[in-house]
C-alpha cells in the first residue's frame with residue numbers, strides 16, 4: 001500500500017516535470033522540473049539541487065555527451081564560414097583567424113551550456129538512468 005502511494009506520488013512528480021519542455025528548459029538553462037531557476041552555479045558547473053523547487057539535479061550527469069555535439073556542430077560551422085569568408089568575400093587570413101577564434105570561444109561556451117542543460121532536461125523528461133540487471137533476465 002505504501003509502495004503504491006509512493007509510486008503515485010512519484011508518478012505525479014514525473015507528470016509535473018513533464019509539463020516543462022526539455023528543449024525550452026535546455027535553451028534557457030533552467031531547471032527541468034520547475035523551469036524557473038538556473039541550473040548552473042557559474043559558467044558550466046551544475047547545481048546540486050534546484051534553488052526554486054529543490055529538485056535533485058545531481059542525478060543527471062551528462063558527462064562528456066555535450067562536448068561531442070559542440071565539436072561537431074561548431075567545427076562544421078567554422079569550416080564553412082571560414083571557407084566562405086576566404087573564397088567568397090576575400091577577407092585577409094588574419095581577419096578570418098581573429099573572427100573564427102572569437103566565434104570558437106564564444107560559441108563553445110554558449111553551446112556547451114545549452115546542450116548540457118538540454119541533455120540533463122531530456123534525461124529527466126524520459127526518466128533515463130543506468131540499466132539494472134533483474135532476476136528475470
Ligand SMILES: [Zn+2]
Pocket residue numbers: 031032033034035036037050051052053054055
Ligand atoms: Zn526547479
